[in-house]
Structure formats: structure tokens, C-alpha cells
Amino acid sequence: MELVKPAIGLVFWMVITFGALFFILAKFAWKPILGMLNEREKTIADSLEQANKARAEMAALTSKNQDLLNQAKEERNAILHEAKEAADKLKNEMLAKAQQEVEAKIQTAFREIEIQKKAAITEVKNSVGLLALDIAEKVIRKDLKGNAEQLEYVNKLAKESNLN
Amino acid sequence: MITAIKNNFKYCLTVIFLAVFAVFTASANPEEGAKEGKFDAGKLIMEHISDSHEWHVTGEGASTIALPLPVILYTDKGLEVFSSSNFNHGETTYAGNYTYKLNEKNQVEVVGANNEVDAAATDKIWDISITKNVASLFFSAALLLFIFLSVASSYKKNAGKAPKGLQSFFEPIIIFIRDDIAKQSIGPKYERFMPYLLTIFFFIWFGNLLGMIPLLPGGANLTGNIAVTAVLAVITFIITTINANKNYWHHVFAMPGVPKPVLLILTPIEIMGVFLRPFVLMIRLFANITAGHIIALSFFCLIFIFGEMNKGLGLGIGIFAVAFNVFMGLLELLVALIQAYVFTLLSAIYFGAALEDPHHHDESVI
Numbered sequence: 001m002e003l004v005k006p007a008i009g010l011v012f013w014m015v016i017t018f019g020a021l022f023f024i025l026a027k028f029a030w031k032p033i034l035g036m037l038n039e040r041e042k043t044i045a046d047s048l049e050q051a052n053k054a055r056a057e058m059a060a061l062t063s064k065n066q067d068l069l070n071q072a073k074e075e076r077n078a079i080l081h082e083a084k085e086a087a088d089k090l091k092n093e094m095l096a097k098a099q100q101e102v103e104a105k106i107q108t109a110f111r112e113i114e115i116q117k118k119a120a121i122t123e124v125k126n127s128v129g130l131l132a133l134d135i136a137e138k139v140i141r142k143d144l145k146g147n148a149e150q151l152e153y154v155n156k157l158a159k160e161s162n163l164n
Numbered sequence: 165m166i167t168a169i170k171n172n173f174k175y176c177l178t179v180i181f182l183a184v185f186a187v188f189t190a191s192a193n194p195e196e197g198a199k200e201g202k203f204d205a206g207k208l209i210m211e212h213i214s215d216s217h218e219w220h221v222t223g224e225g226a227s228t229i230a231l232p233l234p235v236i237l238y239t240d241k242g243l244e245v246f247s248s249s250n251f252n253h254g255e256t257t258y259a260g261n262y263t264y265k266l267n268e269k270n271q272v273e274v275v276g277a278n279n280e281v282d283a284a285a286t287d288k289i290w291d292i293s294i295t296k297n298v299a300s301l302f303f304s305a306a307l308l309l310f311i312f313l314s315v316a317s318s319y320k321k322n323a324g325k326a327p328k329g330l331q332s333f334f335e336p337i338i339i340f341i342r343d344d345i346a347k348q349s350i351g352p353k354y355e356r357f358m359p360y361l362l363t364i365f366f367f368i369w370f371g372n373l374l375g376m377i378p379l380l381p382g383g384a385n386l387t388g389n390i391a392v393t394a395v396l397a398v399i400t401f402i403i404t405t406i407n408a409n410k411n412y413w414h415h416v417f418a419m420p421g422v423p424k425p426v427l428l429i430l431t432p433i434e435i436m437g438v439f440l441r442p443f444v445l446m447i448r449l450f451a452n453i454t455a456g457h458i459i460a461l462s463f464f465c466l467i468f469i470f471g472e473m474n475k476g477l478g479l480g481i482g483i484f485a486v487a488f489n490v491f492m493g494l495l496e497l498l499v500a501l502i503q504a505y506v507f508t509l510l511s512a513i514y515f516g517a518a519l520e521d522p523h524h525h526d527e528s529v530i
Contacts, residue, residue, distance in 0.1 A: 002269050003454070006391035007215055009236075009292040013301060014395040021305045021367065026359035029312035033338060034358055036319040043324065 131161055203472055205465035213385045213457045216270045216296045217248040221380065228253045231380065233299055235272060237264070238290035248293070262289070297392070300384030304370050312366070341365055341508060349512035350519060357515050360403060364396055365508040372453055372500030376493065387503075388453030390446065397446035400511040401439075408518040445510055452503050456496045463489050 135157055139150070211220075219231035232249035241261040250258040254266040262274045262285055272293070274285035294302075311330065318331040327335045346354035346361055371387035386392055414420065416434045418427060463485040471478025 002214060003210070004390050004450075006394045007295075007389075008290060009295060010215060010297050010301075010389060010391035011395055012292050013294070013298040014392050017298075017301050017305050018363075018367065018395060018399070021308060022360065022363045024309060025312055025363050029309075029316040030359040030362050032316045033312075033319050034342070034355075036323060037335070037339065037342075040324070 135161065203465075203468050205462070205469060208465060209458055209461045211270075212461055213388060213454055214270065215384075215389065217251070217266065217272070217293055218253065219296050219299060219380060219383070226253070226255065233294050233296065235264075235291075235293040237272065238292055240288055296384045297386050297389050300371075300374060300382070300386045301392070303381055304367065304374055304386065307374075308366055308370055337365075338362060345505075345509050345512045349509065349516040351516060351521075353519055354512075357403070357512065360399070361508050361512055364400075364511060365504050368396070368449065368507055369501060369504035372503060373497075375453060375457065376496055376500065385454060385457050388450055388457055390450045393446045393449040396449070396507070397442040400445060400514060401442035403511075404442075404514045404518045405438075407515060409520070411520055411522040412518045414522070441510075441514055445507060449503055449507055452499060456492070456499055459492055460489055460496070463492070 135154075138157060139154060217235055218228075218233055221229045221231065223229045230253065232247045235244075235246055235248050235250075235258075237244040237260075239261050244260045246258060246260060248266075250256070251264075251266045254268070254270075257263050257265040257275060257279075262282075263276075264272050265275050267273050267281075272286075272289065272291050274282045274289060276282045312334075315331050315334055318328060322328055322331065326332075341361055342354070342358060346358055350357055368387055371392070374382040375385055375387060377383060416438060417431055419430055419434065422430055467478050467482040467485050470481040
């Protein structure tokens with residue numbers, strides 16, 4: 001059976017050729033190919049990981065932004081509230097002050113009126129006294145002349161004095 | 165209707181093809197008949213599947229058209245190199261340090277003065293000729309180098325980019341060998357075996373495919389030659405043995421958990437197994453590929469066997485034989501790939517067994 005008897009020549013060339021083929025391919029083909037494949041797979045894995053990380057960061061950032069927004073809203077509300085309170089307080093104070101002033105003015109006015117009134121009354125009193133004295137003097141002087149005439153005179157005086 | 169015409173057309177083509185073939189055979193037959201009498205299918209098949217000192221294209225006997233290949237002989241009188249065309253397809257002898265002739269098995273023999281074979285001198289010469297299989301081996305090695313060096317260079321060119329062309333064809337195969345053969349069978353230390361596994365896979369696959377091409381760059385039965393498969397199997401055996409750890413030898417010589425009397429039987433079996441595994445690797449590839457060649461050749465021979473009885477019968481059988489050979493060819497394409505895969509996978513499994521850790525026993529790898 002020649003078929004199952006390995007020919008020495010072919011074995012010889014097979015060892016040499018296959019050996020050379022193996023070493024050349026191993027060094028110049030398989031090494032760079034497998035290296036590049038590994039590198040590419042690593043790059044893809046890294047990229048995926050980075051994408052995931054970026055996504056997580058984005059989510060964290062978004063929630064942080066939301067927090068900031070909420071905080072800002074709260075602060076704004078607080079500030080508005082405070083401002084409103086201050087404004088209210090000021091308004092009330094001013095109102096109170098104005099009222100006080102008005103009251104004080106009214107008081108002063110009353111006092112003034114009182115003083116004026118008193119002064120006027122005093123003046124009236126003085127005038128009345130003088131008038132009475134005047135009249136009395138004139139009455140006394142006329143009385144000495146006659147009755148009818150006296151009466152007429154009194155009336156005339158009264159008309160003249162015209163007390164209002 | 166159209167399909168019917170198409171089918172008819174196909175049928176006509178086949179008939180024309182076979183008719184041409186038959187005429188060719190008819191013209192060849194008288195010569196053959198004159199020399200050897202009847203058509204010898206067994207001889208034809210054996211010639212096709214065994215090695216030769218010339219690369220046969222067509223023809224028979226003196227009308228053979230073949231590419232002569234260099235004969236290289238290492239004799240006790242020194243190295244001899246001459247063209248195999250000197251033998252005139254076995255018709256004549258060549259006188260160098262000795263007088264050589266080709267026998268019917270295409271082997272170089274030393275002949276004495278009376279043209280009788282000198283067996284003692286023949287045993288002394290070492291025939292390291294560039295035979296058909298050696299030439300085919302060179303061709304497939306060159307093809308592998310050309311393809312994979314260009315693939316490697318396109319990896320460098322396309323660094324960080326998607327693969328292109330040839331690179332994208334071979335990349336999934338390389339990844340398959342790495343992930344599904346090496347990583348699965350060998351485990352974490354797979355990386356140092358990758359170059360060998362890739363080389364044998366593509367060497368066997370390309371060799372199988374080249375064997376299926378009937379014309380010159382192919383046509384040799386390289387991976388179906390026992391010398392080639394033996395060298396591959398021996399390399400696998402050597403790598404396994406060199407890398408084998410204590411645990412591997414422990415399993416061979418003293419299988420743990422087995423009682424001593426049983427070991428008396430088991431140990432010889434295990435030792436035999438160590439050698440049997442590469443032996444089976446060698447036989448499997450050789451037998452599968454050679455069988456594929458024999459089947460294809462047998463069906464073509466049927467045409468001529470029946471053609472000798474009756475030309476019409478030969479034609480009829482021809483249609484059947486061609487159709488069957490197309491089917492077999494498709495099957496052989498698959499077998500070419502499967503045998504490369506099996507050889508690579510089994511080598512990887514043996515490496516894995518040699519490296520196996522004593523602590524865990526992965527029963528999935530048998």
C-alpha cells in the first residue's frame with residue numbers, strides 16, 4: 001500500500017515548508033492581525049464604557065441642574081416673601097406716622113382755634129365793655145335832657161353800635 | 165414555460181459537453197487499447213491520488229501533456245538534480261551517478277546494466293524531488309503567504325477602522341478560531357497556540373480546496389497525502405507533549421481516583437491514547453480528502469467503463485456522473501472546511517488537555 005506509506009521526500013519538504021510558513025505567518029501575519037484585533041476590541045470596549053460613563057455623568061449633571069434650579073426658585077420665593085414683608089412693614093409704619101402727624105396737626109389746629117377763639121372772645125368782651133361804657137356815658141349824658149328824647153337816643157345808639 | 169426552456173437549455177449544454185467528452189474519449193481509446201488493452205479505473209484513480217514526478221495535465225503514455233518537475237536525489241555519490249522530463253513519462257532511463265528509471269508507481273529506481281532493478285542501490289538513494297505534491301505544497305504556502313501578509317498589511321493600513329475586502333472575509337474566520345476553538349478548548353493560555361492553530365487551519369483548508377481544482381495550480385492530493393497529514397499530526401503531538409503539565413502525565417500514568425488493579429489496564433490504554441490521538445488526526449484528514457478524490461474519480465471512471473461497452477450507455481451514465489459529481493463537489497467544499505476545522509479543533513483540545521488545571525475538571529472537553 002503505497003498510499004499509506006509516507007514518502008520521505010514529501011516529509012522532508014513538508015517539514016521545511018510548513019516550518020517556514022509557520023514562522024513567517026506567525027511573525028508577519030498572525031501577530032499583527034491578532035494584535036490589531038485585540039486592540040480594536042479593546043478600543044470598542046473602552047469606547048462603550050466611556051459612553052456609559054458620559055451618560056451617567058450627564059444624568060448626574062441634569063439632576064444637579066434640577067437641584068440648582070429648585071434651590072434658586074426657593075431662594076427667589078424667600079427673597080420675594082421678605083421684600084413683601086419689608087414693604088408691608090414700611091407701609092404700615094408710614095401710614096401710622098402719617099396718621100400721627102395728621103392727628104398732631106389737627107390738635108395744633110384745635111389749639112390755635114381755641115386760642116383764637118379766646119382772643120376773639122376777649123376782644124369782644126373788651127369791645128362790649130367799652131361799648132357799654134360808651135353807651136352808658138352817652139345815656140347818662142342824654143338822661144339829663146328828657147325822657148322821650150332819651151329813649152329815642154338809646155334806640156339810635158343801639159342802631160349805631162350794630163352789634164353783630 | 166421559460167423555466168422549461170431554461171431546463172432544456174441546461175440539458176442541451178450537458179449533452180453537448182458530454183458529446184465532446186465522448187468524442188475525445190473515442191479518439192483516446194484506440195491508443196489506450198493498443199497499449200494496455202482495457203481501461204483500468206483502479207490504476208487511473210491511484211495515479212491521480214498519489215504523488216508524481218510530473219504535474220499531469222492531460223493525455224496518456226507518450227502523448228502525455230505534463231509539467232516536468234525537478235528530480236532531486238541524495239545518493240552516496242552526492243546530490244543529483246535533473247528534470248523529470250528525462251524519464252519521458254517513465255519510458256526512458258536517466259544516467260547520472262547511477263542509472264535511474266521510474267517504476268509504475270512513479271518512484272525512482274536504480275537500474276543495473278541489464279536494465280534490471282538494483283534494489284540495494286535503490287534503498288540507498290533518498291528521493292527529495294520536487295514532486296507534484298511538493299510543488300503544490302510550495303504553491304499553497306506561497307498563496308497563504310501572499311493572502312495573509314496582504315491581510316496583515318491591510319490591518320496596519322486600516323488601523324482603527326472597519327475591515328475591508330479580503331481582510332473582512334478572513335476576520336470572522338480568525339475570530340472564530342480564536343473565540344470558538346482556542347479560547348473554548350485551551351482556556352486562558354490560548355494565546356501562544358493561536359499562530360499554530362491559524363496556520364494549520366488555513367493550510368489544511370487551502371490545501372483541500374486546491375486539491376479540488378482539477379487543473380494545474382491544484383489537482384494534487386496534498387492534504388490527502390499521508391506524509392503531509394503525518395507531519396501536521398506529529399507537530400500537534402510535539403506541541404502537546406512539550407506543553408503538557410504534571411496533571412496531564414498524572415492522568416496518563418496514574419489516573420486519579422482509580423484503584424490500583426484497574427490502573428494496570430488503564431495506564432497502557434492511556435499511554436496508547438497519547439500516540440493514538442495524533443495518529444487518528446493523521447488518518448482522519450488523509451482518509452477524508454483521499455476518499456473525496458476517489459469518489460469524484462470513480463464517477464468519472466464509470467463514464468469510461470460504460471463507454472467501453474457502449475458509447476450511448478457511456479453518455480447516459482455521463483449525465484448522471486456529472487450531476488452526481490457536481491453534488492459531490494459541493495459536499496467536498498463543505499468537507500474541505502469541516503476537516504480543517506476538525507483538525508484545528510482537535511489539536512486545540514489536545515493542547516487544552518495538556519494544560520488542564522488539576523483543580524477543576526471540565527467534563528465538556530473530552
